Amino acid sequence: MKRRSKLPRIIPICRYSSRRAHGSNATSQATTPARPPxxxxxxxxxxxxxxxxxxxxxxxxxxYGWIARRIxxxxxxxxxxxxxGSAVGRNPISIILPCHRVVGSTGSLTGYAGGLNKKIALLGIEGIDVDALSMPKKGVAL
Structure with missing residues (x-):
């Protein structure tokens, strides 16, 4: 019996991530690729x-509060x-399901599984003014 590769199912996600990282920006929605299923x-x-x-x-x-109200x-x-916040933190595909776009109610950057510096970088790439956001208070889990 021939073993089937899982690679074909992964390729659309890789293609999506690559396009998002190298071609899309906030002013060019026409170049934003469709999210893979x-x-x-x-x-x-x-x-x-x-x-x-x-x-x-x-x-x-x-x-997080807006998401809670929607639910x-x-x-x-x-x-x-x-x-x-707990569910967001368990997001297994954070670049596809963009949890970096969620902040605290006061504009605090809160945590990010990839690290706060990566969250700041991703938001900056998307054209978000990260200087207008605040860093979490000392002692807050990141």
């Missing part, structure tokens, strides 16, 4: 959070920004 494994709650991450436009920010609107179940 993804279906990361997670709880129903995590799936809802990750679906909302996918809706955040290139070059724009949202907050409450969709499900009728009250959700905390902290619970959303």
């Amino acid at each position: 993804v279906n990361p494994r997670g709880t129903a709650f995590q799936q809802r959070v990750w679906a909302l991450l996918a809706e955040i436009p290139y070059g724009q920010l949202t907050t 409450e609107e969709q499900t009728g179940t009250r959700t905390s920004a902290r619970a959303v």
Whole structure:
């Protein structure tokens, strides 16, 4: 029996990531490639959070609280920004589901699995004024 490679399923994601990194910018939406279909494994709650991450436009920010309110609107179940933060932190494909575009309600950069410096760099590439955002207070988990 011939073993099938998983590579063909990976190629669209690699192509998408490469185009995002090398060609797209906030002023050129026409060059923004279509997001490949993804279906990361997670709880129903995590799936809802990750679906909302996918809706955040290139070059724009949202907050954990906004995502929590959207989930409450969709499900009728009250959700905390902290619970959303936990789900965002478990995002297995952060460059595709752009968790770097989520900040705290006060404009704090909060954490990022790739490190705060990478989050700042990604936001800068997207044309976001990172100087207008604040660094987390000392002692806050990154």
